Amino acid sequence: MEFSGHILIVPFPLQGHINSMLNLAHLLDLSNFHVTFLLTADTHARLLAHSDVDSGRFSPRFRLHTFPAGIHGDRTGSQEELAEMFYSLVKIGEPFLRELIARTGDSGPPFTCLISDLLEISLNISRDLGLPVYYFRTIGASALWAYFSVPDLIQANELPIKENGMDSLVTKVKGMEGFLRARDLPSLCRADEMTGPVFKLVCTQPQLVHQLHAIILNTFEGLEGPILSHIRAKYPKVYTIGPLHASLKARLQLKQASSNSLLQEDRSCIAWLDSQEPKSVIYVSFGSISVITRQQLMEFWYGLVNSGKKFLWVMRPDLVVAKDGETPIPLELEEGTKANGYMVGWAPQEEVLEHPAVGGFLTHCGWNSTLESIVAGVPMICWPFFADQQTNSRFVGEVWKVGLDMKDVCDRSSVENMIRELMDKRKGELLKRVEDMGKLAKEAITEGGSSYCNLDCLIQDIIKLNVSVRKTI
Structure with missing residues (x-):
């Protein structure tokens, strides 16, 4: 089978992000792509200890790779710790990524594209090294659209949330005007979170997204179609390919899911x-x-x-x-x-x-x-x-x-x-x-369904990028 391309996947190092990105990596591996999956040292160790990721379910084309030590650990439940993790990824991870991309191009098949939810880091590398970026947000379309609408909410004075205004309807998130209350906005929009560093990062994202090659979402049209239409009005190239865990099981005809857990499961x-x-x-x-x-x-x-x-x-x-x-x-x-x-x-x-x-x-x-x-x-x-x-x-x-x-x-x-x-x-x-x-x-992930077809379109899109990369070598 002809070489399809070499994909670098870099998830934000938390369980939920790693889980869905590993499922996508497995689907791409089944489509004859070489996949390099990059993890922090501690998440790599925990994944090997508690999952079946090295049990032979991936082909030899798939490999796990690690960042250098020193990136903030993955057990975090506060905005401050999330910010510390992100900035340690910027300080330690971004230079390492640049070196990895350059070194891989010299010693083996060059990377065709980068799939990541580290938007700012990915775009810096894309601008400097010319590597196309697929932004895989591991949240739903509805929450993503709420995040993208934060600048509009600030401009309309609907943020910060007014005192005793948690139950007031929000009017500047298109498609949600009739039911979204202030308390239903992402937690970063609450008054005690809006001064934090993570909120500032969120505010810059809508402008940066235009520089991406495409957005990947783990959702399906039958669930979030109306909201997806609003996202596509601004960002047309969106691949909805979920639910990924069900798609992988269906394509492998598995009754029981493989484990992507960072914690020891008690069966x-x-x-x-x-x-x-x-x-x-x-x-x-x-x-x-x-x-x-x-x-x-x-x-x-x-x-x-x-x-x-x-x-x-x-x-x-x-x-x-x-x-x-x-x-x-x-x-x-x-x-x-x-x-x-x-x-x-x-x-x-x-x-x-x-x-x-x-x-x-x-x-x-x-x-x-x-x-x-x-x-x-x-x-x-x-x-x-x-x-x-x-x-x-x-x-x-x-x-x-x-x-x-x-x-x-x-x-x-x-x-x-x-x-x-x-x-x-x-x-x-x-x-x-x-x-x-x-x-x-289940209809979406079945042959002919929206997510099934969108995954095939994503695969063909990456193959076209690979052909372009090979022509420049």
Whole structure:
């Protein structure tokens, strides 16, 4: 088979970004591309320790490569730590990237293009070295469009959010005028976040995007078509190729997903689920970096136990902040958990969501989790932590109507009531909605579907770039 091209993929070093970019890398590997996947040293070590990335599922054309040591670690839940990570990537990562690109061109097939969500770094390299950039945003189109609209919101004085104005409708995000409230904007738009360095980076992005070769999104037309039309009015070249996890499984004809996890998965929960009734369990996970306070932990815990429902809860060791001096767990919670609950440090989430026993998902509403829940046909209760999750949860509850939005609320009564509403009162309605949306997702990734065709178009676009590169050598 003829050489298709050599692609350099550089994700922002967090679990959600790496997960979806690895899925894309695998699809490109199946299409005869050479793929170099660049990670920080600590994410590389954790990926090798906890995933099956080196189990032979990739061809010899795929290789993992690492940045030099010194880049800020990947466990972060604050804007300050995110900024520290980004600026260490600029300081250490960008010079290394330039050297890697030049060295690869001398010793082997040159890079055809760069796929990354590190926009500023990628564009600097593109301008200087002439390497085309595909901007793969690992969030949904709706949240991306909200980010792109931030300068318009500032100009219209809708940002900063006015005092007591969290429930006021936002009018300057086209396509969302009738339902998007200030509290549904990405968390960086909240007053206490707007002075931070990450917010300043977000404000510059709409102008920079015009310099890209194309945008790649892990979504599908049946889910976000109306918002995608607004994005394409400004940035025409957008490839929607998701849900990537489902697309990869379909093309490989796999029943069980490969693991891209940076954390050790506890598979004992699958055996526990096997012993439960169909649609009886609510799965609880707030993702890989969200953190909660001890008070919030107790409110969620009481709400789960008081609901009387079976629950599987991912309790990461670093989930709760400020654990010093903590008091013992109340006896009623221990007994309620023994009777109805099961806790693990980390779970094989795709497999859990697809298990017949799971009937609901209490989630932070990260984009991967949202897509995985839709594909599996599991309705959600959304408690967003930060970034795009606030916008995602509004779409889940108000637009797609595949779950309930519980943002900015955390008391045991609300948690209990939401669980009962999801698992009992509105169970049939929500299941029908999410199952219908899941069917649209599967149609999109099937041969002839929108995402299937868009992935093929992306592949052909990169092949054309490769032909151009080879002609200049």
